[in-house]
Amino acid sequence: xxxxxxxVLALFPSADALLKAIPQVKERGFTRLEAYTPYPxxxxxxxxxxxxxxxxxxxxxxxxxxxxxAFLFEWWTSTVSYPLLTAGKAYNGWQAWVPVMLEGxxxxxxxxxxxxxxxxxxxxxFFGNPMLRSKAVDEITRDKFALVIRPGDGGLDTSAxxxxxxxxxxxxxxxxxxxxxxxxxxxxxxxxxxxxxxxCLVAGYGTAWAIRTFPxxxxxxxxxxxxxxxxxxxxxxxxxxxGMQLPPVGTVPRAFMPVLATNPDQxxxxxxxxxxxxxxxxxxxxxxxxxxxxxxxxxxxTGKPWLxxxxxAQPTDLQSSTIRDASDGYLYWVISxxxxxxxxYAADISPNxxxxxxxxxxxLERSQDAPARDVK
Amino acid sequence: MFEATxxxxxxxxxxxxxxxxxxxxESFPESLRVEPLVQGDASLGKLDDHVRNLSxxxxxxxxxxxxxxxxxxxxxxxxxxxxxxxxxxxxxxxNVPVVWGFLIINFVFWVGIGHAGTLISVILYLFxxxxxxxxxxxxxxxxxxxxxxxxxxxxxxxxxxWLPHWLFAYPNERRLWVNFRSPLxxxxxxxxxxxxxxxxFWYLGLIPDFASLRSRVxxxxxxxxxxxxxxxxxxxxxxxxxxxxxxxxxAGLTTTLAxxxxxxxxxxxxxxxxxxxxxxxxxxxxxxxxAFSGFxxxxxxxxxxxxxxxxxxxxxxxxxxxxxxxxxxxxCVMTYAYLMEGFTAWFSSDSFNRYIFANYVFGDxxxxxxxxxxxxxxxxxxxxxxxxxxxxxxxxxxxAGVTLGMWLERYTIIVLSLxxxxxxxxxxxxxxxxxxxxxxxxxxxxxxxxxxxxLRKMPIIATWEVKADIVHYQTHPSGPMEAEHA
Numbered sequence: 135x136x137x138x139x140x141x142v143l144a145l146f147p148s149a150d151a152l153l154k155a156i157p158q159v160k161e162r163g164f165t166r167l168e169a170y171t172p173y174p175x176x177x178x179x180x181x182x183x184x185x186x187x188x189x190x191x192x193x194x195x196x197x198x199x200x201x202x203x204a205f206l207f208e209w210w211t212s213t214v215s216y217p218l219l220t221a222g223k224a225y226n227g228w229q230a231w232v233p234v235m236l237e238g239x240x241x242x243x244x245x246x247x248x249x250x251x252x253x254x255x256x257x258x259x260f261f262g263n264p265m266l267r268s269k270a271v272d273e274i275t276r277d278k279f280a281l282v283i284r285p286g287d288g289g290l291d292t293s294a295x296x297x298x299x300x301x302x303x304x305x306x307x308x309x310x311x312x313x314x315x316x317x318x319x320x321x322x323x324x325x326x327x328x329x330x331x332x333x334c335l336v337a338g339y340g341t342a343w344a345i346r347t348f349p350x351x352x353x354x355x356x357x358x359x360x361x362x363x364x365x366x367x368x369x370x371x372x373x374x375x376x377g378m379q380l381p382p383v384g385t386v387p388r389a390f391m392p393v394l395a396t397n398p399d400q401x402x403x404x405x406x407x408x409x410x411x412x413x414x415x416x417x418x419x420x421x422x423x424x425x426x427x428x429x430x431x432x433x434x435x436t437g438k439p440w441l442x443x444x445x446x447a448q449p450t451d452l453q454s455s456t457i458r459d460a461s462d463g464y465l466y467w468v469i470s471x472x473x474x475x476x477x478x479y480a481a482d483i484s485p486n487x488x489x490x491x492x493x494x495x496x497x498l499e500r501s502q503d504a505p506a507r508d509v510k
Numbered sequence: 511m512f513e514a515t516x517x518x519x520x521x522x523x524x525x526x527x528x529x530x531x532x533x534x535x536e537s538f539p540e541s542l543r544v545e546p547l548v549q550g551d552a553s554l555g556k557l558d559d560h561v562r563n564l565s566x567x568x569x570x571x572x573x574x575x576x577x578x579x580x581x582x583x584x585x586x587x588x589x590x591x592x593x594x595x596x597x598x599x600x601x602x603x604x605n606v607p608v609v610w611g612f613l614i615i616n617f618v619f620w621v622g623i624g625h626a627g628t629l630i631s632v633i634l635y636l637f638x639x640x641x642x643x644x645x646x647x648x649x650x651x652x653x654x655x656x657x658x659x660x661x662x663x664x665x666x667x668x669x670x671x672w673l674p675h676w677l678f679a680y681p682n683e684r685r686l687w688v689n690f691r692s693p694l695x696x697x698x699x700x701x702x703x704x705x706x707x708x709x710x711f712w713y714l715g716l717i718p719d720f721a722s723l724r725s726r727v728x729x730x731x732x733x734x735x736x737x738x739x740x741x742x743x744x745x746x747x748x749x750x751x752x753x754x755x756x757x758x759x760x761a762g763l764t765t766t767l768a769x770x771x772x773x774x775x776x777x778x779x780x781x782x783x784x785x786x787x788x789x790x791x792x793x794x795x796x797x798x799x800x801a802f803s804g805f806x807x808x809x810x811x812x813x814x815x816x817x818x819x820x821x822x823x824x825x826x827x828x829x830x831x832x833x834x835x836x837x838x839x840x841x842c843v844m845t846y847a848y849l850m851e852g853f854t855a856w857f858s859s860d861s862f863n864r865y866i867f868a869n870y871v872f873g874d875x876x877x878x879x880x881x882x883x884x885x886x887x888x889x890x891x892x893x894x895x896x897x898x899x900x901x902x903x904x905x906x907x908x909x910a911g912v913t914l915g916m917w918l919e920r921y922t923i924i925v926l927s928l929x930x931x932x933x934x935x936x937x938x939x940x941x942x943x944x945x946x947x948x949x950x951x952x953x954x955x956x957x958x959x960x961x962x963x964x965l966r967k968m969p970i971i972a973t974w975e976v977k978a979d980i981v982h983y984q985t986h987p988s989g990p991m992e993a994e995h996a
Contacts, residue, residue, distance in 0.1 A: 168748070170745045172718075173750075173974040173978045174754050178750075182748075184748055187752045189752055189759065216687040221691075233777075236766070237696075237770070241703045241706070244711070244767075251756035252756075256752050256753070258742055258749075259738075259742050263742050263744055274745050276554065276558045276726070277553065277554030277558065353595045354599070
């Protein structure tokens, strides 16, 4: 029985000698030829009738896909998943996505070119290559050029092959046997999987153990413990002994015009509601009323506090006729300055919000005592 | 065998016409001949042995001493970074208004140096420049190591260096995405892409060389490692066919990348409103600057490596000459860019823009701008003289000057622009601290350590490319069709 054969190999001293030998060997009827060279020899692909590499097509397709994916990803994150307004630019301003698309194209393109060449077209890694076990391999990667006659469909007449190579000037002729492969069995895969699993387990538990054993030091300690003054903290730097300074006398914070009237009646005459009549104002009023007033005056303004009996004051019923008859300016004065046990809100609620609250109070009053024409 | 000195000289030319066709060697005029790029008694086997020997033989004591020094310096840098992370950003000099200090200067500096490898091995490959073959491998190594250093800086500079993954767009529990409208995120993508592609390109070129080492190194461990790294490469003609195609495709794609990366880095500056940064000239100007510093870095490396590792026959004075010419050319382009920048500032009639450029050279830190111009524009003019282009001391002087000059250029751009912006009330000064210097020094140490390891552990010449050259010069000794690739 014939030993399984990879081919018959001969070495040539130069690329030119190899190129000359190829047609000679071909003439003798050997068609399955392979050449091995230490550097890419040009002209050898024509001599061996090697088809042109199709790598370019693969790279083109995948690189284009890379560009499209980068575009879609940027579009999706910037407009759908997390629309973020920066510098007033449109969410879908594609111009800004070009650089990352370019990088995506190149990244995918280059990796396709390299890995596609290695794994797809050249079928590497291939450590079982019978050539690696030949005597000639050391010479090929150094300075010799090899021609190998591979067996065709009908096998190979070894002696004829040897003769042909010798006639073409080949030296160190060698019969390269095919290696005896064993396909990786289930057991091998099981072993590999188990090995990887074990390594993961060890790494995971190791890390967990290390973290528990060596408590992490906090980095950048100075960033957390930097000297600073909290809002209400005392401080010796200023004569007042306060950290936070009072505003200078006579200054007015923006949008907080002080109420100059000294009593509610005077205020009732002087203060006029400046807001337009819109649903938004009412909506705002409801929101602010629910935040600031409802806790004492109840959602409907009935003056039944939600607080328990330890709160002893008796808030006014805002539905009462006194309040109904009081002018808006009167209410504004009460909210701003406070009234007996009713606290002042000038510091907490902006003037416009105060007016909005009053609007809402009026709406509440009307809702509890609506004329028939309001209800349809 | 092939002896450069004993080349058979062709007879005097019949016509003065320059012939560039293969086979016309005999009639090639002597005055137009170029020195071959491979000299001395070269053969495929000898080259192979030389390169293998470098990665196999026990390195000389000087190598160990150098390695000890550089790794110590690198360690100082790492310690400084550690201290900074523990203690806080305040240990460095950057503060309002100069919020980008040494870290960003160093980042741009190293990214610049990292352009050498790609430009040499990729763009010169596309232009079929044979002289790139012998130097491409080490130039690529310079690229990869420079990028290792470069990437360290933004990672530290983000403020919370233990969260560098926040730079990337990945699905996270905060349900946030990065802002793709920001040049900073383009920068992240560009630098990461460039680094991974450089490593890939480098490795791809190494595969055939690993294969040739696999067969011949004596140590069993090395043989196993090289064997694994070569992926079982045997140099089948069909493999070479795909291999060369992949190489070409990578070269084409990486050219785009090399030109885009520093453009994008420059947009970190150009898209802001800082006077002195907000300029359309920035992208091309940064790319040229990167190439300039990269070539200077490569000259510096080869000036030492060529003699120290006895590579004179493969990396000849002609290689150095060509590299130096490139440095000179790029220096002229840089000078033009500086002039154009100044012109733009003047032409803008914007008093702040004009002021900032005057401030570069006449201001409180006039030395930064002035030295930049001296090192980058004036000093390289020495290279107009052929004698200086082939003199090792001069080229070391010039390229060291350029390296320093390019660092100072980034200092000028970053510090001098930031410390005088549109609001005079927020003008300030910048004072680097010892930590800043330690980190800069450390990056140099890390770079040199990696380079030293590479020089004695890996095939430092792309033998499969130079082998083709050797054959080429043996068959066509006068080298008229230099540019033709194999």
